[in-house]
Amino acid sequence: MTEAPRILLVDDDENYLLVAQRALRRAGVPAEIETARDGAEVFRHLGLNEPVDGHESLRGLAVILLDLNMPVLDGWEVLRRLRSDRRTHSIPVVVISTSDRPQDVQKSYELGANSFVVKRFESKDPGGYLAETARYWVELNRPPRGSD
Amino acid sequence: MSLHASLAPLRGRSPIRRRYLLPVFIALLGILAALTAWLRARDDRVRQMRSTFEAVAETNRLATARRVQIYFNAINDLGRYWQLFGLQSPDAWRFQTGMVLQNFVAIERIGWIDRDGETYRYVAQDTTETMNPAFLAQAVQHLRNPGAPNLVQLENQPILQVFFPVRTPDDSVGVLAAEVDPATIVAGRIPTDTPLLAATVRNSEGKIIYQLGTPAAGAPLTIGMKSVIPLPTGSEWTVDYEPTQTYWATMSSPWPNYFLFTGLLLSLALGAVAFQFMRLREYSGVLAAANRALDAQVRELQARDRELSHINQDLESRVAKRTAELEDTLRDLETFSHSVSHDLRTPIGTVVNMVALIEEDYGRRIDEEGLRLLGRIRANAMAAIRLLEELTQLTWAGQAGETRKAIEMTSVARAAYSDAVTGDPDPGQVRFESGELPEAIGDAALIGRVFSNLFSNALKYTRGQVSREIRVEGETGDGENTYTVSDNGIGFDPAQASRLFEPFRRLHPSAKYEGTGLGLAIAAKIVRRHGGRMWAESDGQSGARFAFTLPAEQNGNEPATDGAAFTESLP
Numbered sequence: 001m002t003e004a005p006r007i008l009l010v011d012d013d014e015n016y017l018l019v020a021q022r023a024l025r026r027a028g029v030p031a032e033i034e035t036a037r038d039g040a041e042v043f044r045h046l047g048l049n050e051p052v053d054g055h056e057s058l059r060g061l062a063v064i065l066l067d068l069n070m071p072v073l074d075g076w077e078v079l080r081r082l083r084s085d086r087r088t089h090s091i092p093v094v095v096i097s098t099s100d101r102p103q104d105v106q107k108s109y110e111l112g113a114n115s116f117v118v119k120r121f122e123s124k125d126p127g128g129y130l131a132e133t134a135r136y137w138v139e140l141n142r143p144p145r146g147s148d
Numbered sequence: 149m150s151l152h153a154s155l156a157p158l159r160g161r162s163p164i165r166r167r168y169l170l171p172v173f174i175a176l177l178g179i180l181a182a183l184t185a186w187l188r189a190r191d192d193r194v195r196q197m198r199s200t201f202e203a204v205a206e207t208n209r210l211a212t213a214r215r216v217q218i219y220f221n222a223i224n225d226l227g228r229y230w231q232l233f234g235l236q237s238p239d240a241w242r243f244q245t246g247m248v249l250q251n252f253v254a255i256e257r258i259g260w261i262d263r264d265g266e267t268y269r270y271v272a273q274d275t276t277e278t279m280n281p282a283f284l285a286q287a288v289q290h291l292r293n294p295g296a297p298n299l300v301q302l303e304n305q306p307i308l309q310v311f312f313p314v315r316t317p318d319d320s321v322g323v324l325a326a327e328v329d330p331a332t333i334v335a336g337r338i339p340t341d342t343p344l345l346a347a348t349v350r351n352s353e354g355k356i357i358y359q360l361g362t363p364a365a366g367a368p369l370t371i372g373m374k375s376v377i378p379l380p381t382g383s384e385w386t387v388d389y390e391p392t393q394t395y396w397a398t399m400s401s402p403w404p405n406y407f408l409f410t411g412l413l414l415s416l417a418l419g420a421v422a423f424q425f426m427r428l429r430e431y432s433g434v435l436a437a438a439n440r441a442l443d444a445q446v447r448e449l450q451a452r453d454r455e456l457s458h459i460n461q462d463l464e465s466r467v468a469k470r471t472a473e474l475e476d477t478l479r480d481l482e483t484f485s486h487s488v489s490h491d492l493r494t495p496i497g498t499v500v501n502m503v504a505l506i507e508e509d510y511g512r513r514i515d516e517e518g519l520r521l522l523g524r525i526r527a528n529a530m531a532a533i534r535l536l537e538e539l540t541q542l543t544w545a546g547q548a549g550e551t552r553k554a555i556e557m558t559s560v561a562r563a564a565y566s567d568a569v570t571g572d573p574d575p576g577q578v579r580f581e582s583g584e585l586p587e588a589i590g591d592a593a594l595i596g597r598v599f600s601n602l603f604s605n606a607l608k609y610t611r612g613q614v615s616r617e618i619r620v621e622g623e624t625g626d627g628e629n630t631y632t633v634s635d636n637g638i639g640f641d642p643a644q645a646s647r648l649f650e651p652f653r654r655l656h657p658s659a660k661y662e663g664t665g666l667g668l669a670i671a672a673k674i675v676r677r678h679g680g681r682m683w684a685e686s687d688g689q690s691g692a693r694f695a696f697t698l699p700a701e702q703n704g705n706e707p708a709t710d711g712a713a714f715t716e717s718l719p
Binding site: 015022100122 | 493494497502504530593
């Protein structure tokens with residue numbers, strides 16, 4: 001089954017989404033890029049609010065790049081719900097945050113984040129670090145298909 | 149009243165006088181009572197013994213008088229019997245007269261003598277005795293001068309002679325003669341083994357006719373008693389009764405003296421007891437006073453204690469309130485600082501990103517001046533981001549590190565230097581010296597930040613020197629270790645040493661030396677949070693020396709931690 005991999009960008013900052021999408025496109029990451037503006041939208045977008053077992057909407061989802069500080073549902077709550085849902089508990093989640101506080105990093109890992117990346121604002125190749133991150137999860141990482 | 153003052157009467161003079169006065173008085177009173185009792189007892193005893201003595205003497209006198217009467221009656225009756233019935237045969241006479249002798253033991257002998265003095269009959273208590281010639285002669289003489297029965301007393305002989313003229317029915321005339329032993333009459337039934345009485349019997353002429361017992365030598369005359377025993381003949385005996393030696397000894401027995409002796413001893417003992425009692429009372433009085441004083445002091449202390457505890461509680465509640473307020477303020481401040489640094493970072497970062505987008509996507513359509521202006525925007529935005537990063541560091545440097553472990557200070561310092569020196573435009577010029585540093589207790593990441601900030605500072609201010617030297621050293625101390633980072637840079641004004649660690653404080657122009665002015669403040673804050681101190685020294689010309697201390701033992705004074713309140717806050 002060859003299906004285009006998908007990346008879900010979750011952030012309430014339009015500028016960030018703009019920069020991230022541009023960087024991913026410029027870097028040629030071979031994936032479809034989808035976005036969600038807050039935590040609640042993640043579950044709507046992935047169709048997780050209905051108790052369906054087929055999880056068609058999760059097919060090909062390579063990684064979720066998740067911001068922490070968001071309205072409605074913050075990143076940690078999203079992470080907690082994803083990890084407690086049998087359908088999503090093994091989907092890779094990378095936390096992207098402006099915070100580099102050790103306790104924030106630790107909490108994210110404790111809630112089941114696969115990686116923690118501090119947001120960077122670079123004057124050369126903005127968002128390049130996101131492209132690098134995404135490329136790893138899309139091209140190099142092999143998710144445990146069939147076991148979920 | 150102090151305890152010392154209350155004990156003073158023990159050493160005073162007047163209570164001591166009082167201490168002796170009462171016991172002596174009591175002892176004297178006791179002695180007086182004992183003497184009185186002794187005298188009374190002695191008098192009582194003398195009186196009692198005299199009355200006993202008198203009773204015995206009177207009984208004796210009465211008995212004696214009665215016995216005298218009985219004896220005379222008996223002799224008289226015998227004479228009458230002879231007058232009425234005659235003398236009868238000698239054997240019958242002897243039998244009858246013997247019966248009288250047997251019944252009246254005081255009669256020594258009885259005889260019958262006729263008027264001629266030729267015929268006589270004779271019976272005596274002593275059966276071997278024959279007719280006494282003197283007795284016979286007297287009887288004859290008495291017969292020749294007849295009269296009433298008479299009592300005759302022989303010279304030097306305690307014997308009573310009774311002569312009684314008799315005319316028998318056959319007209320023979322004679323005289324009944326009898327001799328009576330006065331001792332037997334007087335002594336009567338007085339027990340002779342314990343004689344209480346000594347009796348001296350005198351006849352009417354004052355001659356002693358009988359002496360019973362021995363009068364006591366020292367007996368007072370008051371005890372004696374004189375009594376008169378009338379005799380049937382008309383004359384009389386006088387009897388002097390006196391106590392015998394035995395009775396006197398009994399009477400003057402020393403038991404009242406024992407009583408006196410015991411009484412005196414008891415009085416003295418009572419006095420001694422009273423003395424002890426007074427002393428005890430004195431001491432107990434003084435002790436009670438001292439006790440009261442102590443009680444008062446204790447009560448006062450308790451009152452003060454209560455007051456203090458009230459004040460303390462009040463103070464504690466105020467401190468708790470202030471602490472809560474302070475914690476609130478601090479939390480607000482840290483939250484504010486945290487959110488400012490993070491929330492500002494995103495829009496400023498976005499500016500940087502957007503400038504980059506413009507340069508990359510539209511750079512070819514913008515002229516040189518436009519690109520230069522974009523570069524200025526970017527540079528300023530980048531400076532703002534660095535400032536915000538430092539602010540973030542300052543914020544979480546204020547939270548105690550989560551880990552408290554032994555830190556390999558040497559490797560931490562070397563790693564920090566490697567980090568710091570990468571930002572230097574000319575690292576090859578720097579001579580870095582690092583000795584072996586003693587281990588410390590703390591959070592390795594935060595201490596690494598301290599070192600890297602100090603190294604950055606040293607690198608910054610040695611720039612431009614001909615030879616740049618940076619040296620890090622450590623020294624083991626008592627409970628805490630001292631670490632120093634020294635350089636040969638431009639140094640600083642010693643007067644400003646204490647202001648170096650204030651946030652945003654810059655001692656040198658920012659145009660020449662880049663930086664946010666927060667590096668040293670962050671380092672100092674981290675060190676303080678670990679329970680250490682940081683200070684700086686310089687002569688203002690040749691270099692600076694930064695030093696800080698860290699606890700060397702795990703159980704040292706644990707720094708206060710207020711990080712718990714922030715662990716849940718969002719970026």
